[in-house]
Amino acid sequence: MKKAFLIPLAFLLLGYRPARAQQERVGIGTLNPTQTLDVNGNLRVRPLKPPGGNQLLVAQPDGTLGLSQPLSATAGLGLYTQVASTSPVTVGPVSGTAYTQVAAAGRYLFVAGGNQFRAYDVQAVPTVPAFLTNTTASGTIGALAVSGSAVYAVNSTELEIFSLSSSSPLSLSRQRSVPLTPPGTTSTTIYDAVLAGGYLYVAASFSGSSYGTAAVVRVFDLTNPLQPVAAATLPLGLTGRVQLATDESRGRLLVVPDAGSLQVYALATPTAPTPVLIATAPATAPRLPTFEGGVAVVGGILYGVNNATTPPTLDVYDEASPADPSQPAALGAVRLPKKVRGLAVAGEYAYLLTADASSYELVAVRVAAPALVGLDAAGNVASVAPVLPPTDNLGNHRATQNLNLAGFQLVGNGGSQGLRLDASGRVGVLTAPSNSFRLDVGGALRTTNMAVTGTLATPTLTASTSLSTPSLLAPVTGAHPCLAAATGQVIVSGNNTASSGSDNYSVARTGTGTYRLTFTAGPLATGNLQAAAFLAALVGTPGFVTFTASTTNPYIDVYTRNPNGTLTDRDFTFSVFLP
CATH class of the missing domain: 2.130.10.10 (YVTN repeat-like/Quinoprotein amine dehydrogenase)
Known part of the structure; x- marks a missing residue:
């Protein structure tokens, strides 16, 4: 007789519609439970009432529900990994x-x-x-x-x-x-x-x-x-x-x-x-x-x-x-x-x-x-699942106000695009920061008012198509501003003697697509050619030319390349200017 009243009394105390078990599922407030326990309504667990700290409901490793430590003592949102504060x-x-x-x-x-x-x-x-x-x-x-x-x-x-x-x-x-x-x-x-x-x-x-x-x-x-x-x-x-x-x-x-x-x-x-x-x-x-x-x-x-x-x-x-x-x-x-x-x-x-x-x-x-x-x-x-350590992924973070660093610095290593800041404080824009410069820009740079107190590095100028060298006046004696100190055209095989142009240099092919111009007379023969301006262009099909000027000897090494950057033997014209 007692058993007959136990179930109805339990439902009355719950205050919900009768629950039904389906495939070992229990529903409270629903006749179609989809989980082992399906509650259609609020759930209250009295022991989980926060005692006053800023705490969150967490799942312990064994599946028991509990409260996190106060958030002020964690690295964020109850998910933390930290070096213990005790002494080693x-x-x-x-x-x-x-x-x-x-x-x-x-x-x-x-x-x-x-x-x-x-x-x-x-x-x-x-x-x-x-x-x-x-x-x-x-x-x-x-x-x-x-x-x-x-x-x-x-x-x-x-x-x-x-x-x-x-x-x-x-x-x-x-x-x-x-x-x-x-x-x-x-x-x-x-x-x-x-x-x-x-x-x-x-x-x-x-x-x-x-x-x-x-x-x-x-x-x-x-x-x-x-x-x-x-x-x-x-x-x-x-x-x-x-x-x-x-x-x-x-x-x-x-x-x-x-x-x-x-x-x-x-x-x-x-x-x-x-x-x-x-x-x-x-x-x-x-x-x-x-x-x-x-x-x-x-x-x-x-x-x-x-x-x-x-x-x-x-x-x-x-x-x-x-x-x-x-x-x-x-x-x-x-x-x-x-x-x-x-x-x-x-x-x-x-x-x-x-x-x-x-x-x-x-x-x-x-x-x-x-x-x-x-x-x-x-x-x-x-x-x-815990994320160790919990961090704010700024790539997915949308700011609602200015990022105020107060007395802190922006540090770290960036990705392959955009602004990159390495651990030494060097900045790269669209490129990895260079070891030689505090700011390295992989593109056009524009400024409305810039005061230069140090050295600015100028990128090498290259051409993707052939350029024709104009006729230039060659100086007779001394240095002449804006006048070419040497001009010429070099053939594919290279020669110990230039095929055309001024007569104050010789050319030697030192490797595939590599030519050394050695200056034998005039102001270019003094040694350091770092102050010289060099203009060169390929003859015929597209490509580009790069060069390296010696800091101690009177020569410039010239490299001729196909459009894909591969060194290849090519005819080219050149002019060398002194300030």
């Missing part, structure tokens, strides 16, 4: 152990250098890793990987395994080692190591083995985590350093070379990774920057440290959604305080191993941010 954690002085590796798993972070590695706990305060213990390996550590209960230290000959105690404080004990190198190896170069599922992947090259000096990936089965078994070797077809990252949520192994395109392998069969079919051949696929400071993948987001930029950046890519996973979509870049030697991601933070003139440090960068909750075109509630 000092690992050691640069005069001591040279730390090169960093790895993370769960609450533990490990930093390795030489044959030492240090363990940290990041659970209590993620931005300030707490030092736990220091452990010594038997060889120089070339790569480091961590599972939930074991640490794998890779050196040039073997794989050392350390177990993590479950007691507090944490301690590590060396269990055993297993051989790393294939038969015949004479020398080994270790590049990187990562874990995926129950397998360890080690990138290296083994000189003297059947793989030669090319990079390969050695696969170890971790069915027994403390006793790995070499299961397979994957040739990569690459030479030089490669770095590895795994996206376990999508069953992928990423191979990131210093030179070449990103390679993506499916791990459906962990001991036999297979290339993911891509739309663009690897030889023509866009290349990522050289990530000297390490790479990592978490939840389809690829992170790479680019030390080639100033300042260095943590570059962020969407590796999950593109149709071609070898060409991940760039999401943004986070500026870093100094160059990075290693990268590991744990939870919401990336841990960067940095170095300066005095010490090695760990810097925490937040990389996982909640997503905004928005509506799609059909009115469905959906989360907006």
Whole structure:
């Protein structure tokens, strides 16, 4: 009897028309739900009432709805990536152990250098890793990987395994080692190591083995985590350093070379990774920057440290959604305080191993941010993927008032057209800024009132069609303003003696379309010809002429070209004027 009244009472309390389930869909206020839950009306969630700060509704990484941090504490709209404001954690002085590796798993972070590695706990305060213990390996550590209960230290000959105690404080004990190198190896170069599922992947090259000096990936089965078994070797077809990252949520192994395109392998069969079919051949696929400071993948987001930029950046890519996973979509870049030697991601933070003139440090960068909750075109509630870092794309921004920079400057690098401003403050208009000039204009320049306090560079004047040289008076003695100091016509083959014109020069063909006019008498024979004005034109079909005047010797090099710019032997006429 009680059950008979429960459903009607529930509908009366809701105050809506009865809902109907269709294909596991529930509608409130509608008889035709299009989503799992379809609400035709307002939705109120009382715990989400903002406590007073300027906050937004966001979707946490696990799908839970919540409130963003106050916007004043973020880089914009609740989507942020920022270098933690806390002080970096000092690992050691640069005069001591040279730390090169960093790895993370769960609450533990490990930093390795030489044959030492240090363990940290990041659970209590993620931005300030707490030092736990220091452990010594038997060889120089070339790569480091961590599972939930074991640490794998890779050196040039073997794989050392350390177990993590479950007691507090944490301690590590060396269990055993297993051989790393294939038969015949004479020398080994270790590049990187990562874990995926129950397998360890080690990138290296083994000189003297059947793989030669090319990079390969050695696969170890971790069915027994403390006793790995070499299961397979994957040739990569690459030479030089490669770095590895795994996206376990999508069953992928990423191979990131210093030179070449990103390679993506499916791990459906962990001991036999297979290339993911891509739309663009690897030889023509866009290349990522050289990530000297390490790479990592978490939840389809690829992170790479680019030390080639100033300042260095943590570059962020969407590796999950593109149709071609070898060409991940760039999401943004986070500026870093100094160059990075290693990268590991744990939870919401990336841990960067940095170095300066005095010490090695760990810097925490937040990389996982909640997503905004928005509506799609059909009115469905959906989360907006985080953009790291969130920036205003001025190319899509329409200003409603003047852009007032106050005390700030307009800096950055422009595109291929329009105004371009480089990092040194040089300006280019329709051209890249020149290293020699503060302003470089790739077109006509007009000014109504210009005071010149320095040197203006005049562009070379060329002709696309033939010009006939008029008859000009040649001076008899001395320098005469506006009179030609030398004139002549040069034939295709060139000659040691000019074929016509004044008799104060000789001509020699020094290469295809290249002629040297050497002046033997008169004012042009003194040496520096930078003050001379030179006029030349091809005879016959269209083309153009360029020239270079010597600053120390009495000659001018002339170059004859076809309309497409190719050097070619041509007859030409010329005149040289002195002021």
